[in-house]
Amino acid sequence: MPHLWKFLTCLTVIVSTDGFSNTVSNQRAKQQEAIERFTSELQNILDSSNAKDEFISLTLNGIKAPRKTKKMSDEKKALVDLKKEQLRGKIREVQGRMIALKPKQGKKKASELLLQATVKYHSATDLVQNYELKSFTLDQFFNNSVESEWGASKETLPIQSAEIKTVQGTWKLDLKGKSSLKYVKNKKTVENTQILSHDQKKNVLLSPSVLFFQKLGITDGEGKPKVARKSKLRQTQKFVEIVSRLVDESGITDSSKSIHTVDMGCGRGYLTFALHSLLFDKYKGINVQSRGIDVRPKLMKEVDDIARDLGSDFDGLYFTTGTIESAELDHDLDVLIALHACDTATDDSLFYGIKKSANIIVTAPCCHKQVRMYLDAHVAKDTDHPYADVLRHNIYKERIAETVTDSIRALLLELADYDVQVFEFIGGEHTSKNVMITGVKRRKSRTESEKEALRSRLKSLCELHGIKKQKFADLMNEPIIFDNDKVHTNMPGKRKAIGMPPL
Incomplete structure (x- = not known):
């Protein structure tokens, strides 16, 4: 009987498998x-x-x-x-x-x-x-x-x-x-209104015809971009596209009833208006509160008056005079943006976002004077440096200063438990200041071993370029110089003596 039971069981499996195969075949x-x-x-x-x-x-x-x-x-x-x-x-x-x-x-x-x-x-x-x-x-x-x-x-x-x-x-x-x-x-025949042209308008999240673009002088009374403002319009549209994707990926709107954004060094507020408008329209039912901060009081009053004239959709947007260091908020942030904050002002913005537990940090740095200063001295002192024939050209000094500075910032953001991306967010024909650094707060912190590996890579990068001090690292209290009495490592388990790291 046991053998008969096994035989019947196997037969059932065969029949069942064959039936499943037939079902799949029918579906295909x-x-x-x-x-x-x-x-x-x-x-x-x-x-x-x-x-x-x-x-x-x-x-x-x-x-x-x-x-x-x-x-x-x-x-x-x-x-x-x-x-x-x-x-x-x-x-x-x-x-x-x-x-x-x-x-x-x-x-x-x-x-x-x-x-x-x-x-x-x-x-x-x-x-x-x-x-x-x-x-x-x-x-x-x-x-x-x-x-x-x-x-x-x-x-x-x-x-x-x-x-x-x-x-x-x-x-x-x-x-x-x-x-x-x-x-x-169709219940009634629709008219085919598509534009039969190779140069059809691209789909964008923000239409050029929205009223705030007209108020800010980017478009004319008919909603068409002004010739001198086409690049600014394209930059703004690309910016909100990127931030919209980051907000979706971060999941901050899944359970939150409000979104708080701050634009540090907002200038005339093109991006501040655009981001507020996008979030307000996209996430109905969520209280969107946006704030632009800049040191120019006359400009801040002008753009704040524009926001007041735009109606109830912009009640949550306002502009205030102040600096990054003096900015006072009584709540944590969801999104911090700081585009084209000059030199170490970008570092101040990044650190402010970390202090306020920002879920998303978006920066587009410009000027990299602090690191450039160390590069000049380093090359002058060490003529045998592997970069000597590169850094004797000023144009390359400038580019490497930018690259190294933003790489340091990316490593420090990772140490602060952010997932980081550095990329070109718009073509160079629109603006030369086109590198963007984005950070999305991780739900789970990195392990200590992972952070130690990041610290070692940070120090090696700074040592190679002769960098003794960097504003963002100082604010985060992260040393960027190896202890000369010890050996250091780029990765856990791979130790080597102090000296010039290989390229």
């Missing part, structure tokens, strides 16, 4: 059928003689990245990080639109209609490609042949849903669970 067959029908409908629309009047847009949606919440355990947060890393380079979204390329100058040929596909990836650069209408195919997106800079995706089914919008209705493809394709007819 349904998916493929739905994809083929969807593809056929799109091709019929693009092949038709009135395609430009009928077609509005195409959207393909890939796998969504998971999000962290404050209530998650550390294990679940680690799984979220792992999943995000696994999604790197995989398709997040594809947006298709029709464009018209004008013929080259001197040619009488009519404008050529093309389908432009913008492929957005997880943590990778967007890809834009133009296709002839009759040669466009969706197969490349469903079979992973459109590679990102990280290579081909290994997902068996990268596209989870899709839709084709036309003036008559919308085709909706759903490949999650039970695959389906349905057509939803």
Whole structure:
């Protein structure tokens, strides 16, 4: 009897496994059928003689990245990080639109209609490609042949849903669970108002037509950017895009009923107005309180009056006169920004954010005079230094001073338990001051061994460049010079004698 029981058990497993296999096979067959029908409908629309009047847009949606919440355990947060890393380079979204390329100058040929596909990836650069209408195919997106800079995706089914919008209705493809394709007819025919131009306006979080841009002199009465302010508008729009992403990633809006932001050295307040407007519109029901601080009293009164004239949406925004050191807040911060705070004013801003337990710190430093001073003396004293032939050129001294200063700041922010990124946030054609340092407060502090490794790397960096003193390190009470009576290490377990670290 025991042998018979084992035989029946094995038979049950085989039958069950075979049934599961059949179920999976049926699901894949349904998916493929739905994809083929969807593809056929799109091709019929693009092949038709009135395609430009009928077609509005195409959207393909890939796998969504998971999000962290404050209530998650550390294990679940680690799984979220792992999943995000696994999604790197995989398709997040594809947006298709029709464009018209004008013929080259001197040619009488009519404008050529093309389908432009913008492929957005997880943590990778967007890809834009133009296709002839009759040669466009969706197969490349469903079979992973459109590679990102990280290579081909290994997902068996990268596209989870899709839709084709036309003036008559919308085709909706759903490949999650039970695959389906349905057509939803518009209750009334919509007009195809898309701009058939290669230079279509980009989607931005803040429209140039918003009133505060006009009040601040960035746009004219019709909401069009003034010629001399186009770069400032682009910089502002890119800034709010970055901060919006950081706020989403930080999870500070998951349970909080308010958001407190401070802009240190706000100047005319372009970024202060923009960030307040974005947060107020995006997070309805959350009390957004924003403060701009600058040392110029006349300017602060002027922009504060503008805020008062903009209505109730800006009741939470106000500007005050003061310095970073004298700024007094009776609450912790959610977001601290300090863009283009000169030289060590950036260090003061970073430290203020740490003291006020800011969840997000965003800075764009400018001027790096303190470190430049040490570099000059260091090279003059040590002509055999590995950097000697680099640092004898003033242009390289300036660039290395900037690079080293911001690298020191990044290490110190990591020591203060922030996740840090340093990157170019806008092209050099808009502003030469285009490096941004962002820090998002970690929910779990780094271990002491991790911090010791960071301290050793900080000291090695400073020793290589002859830096004896740095404002942010002083404020954080972090020594940047090795004890000459001891040996030091760059990483735990790898000890070496005092001396010039190798490049």
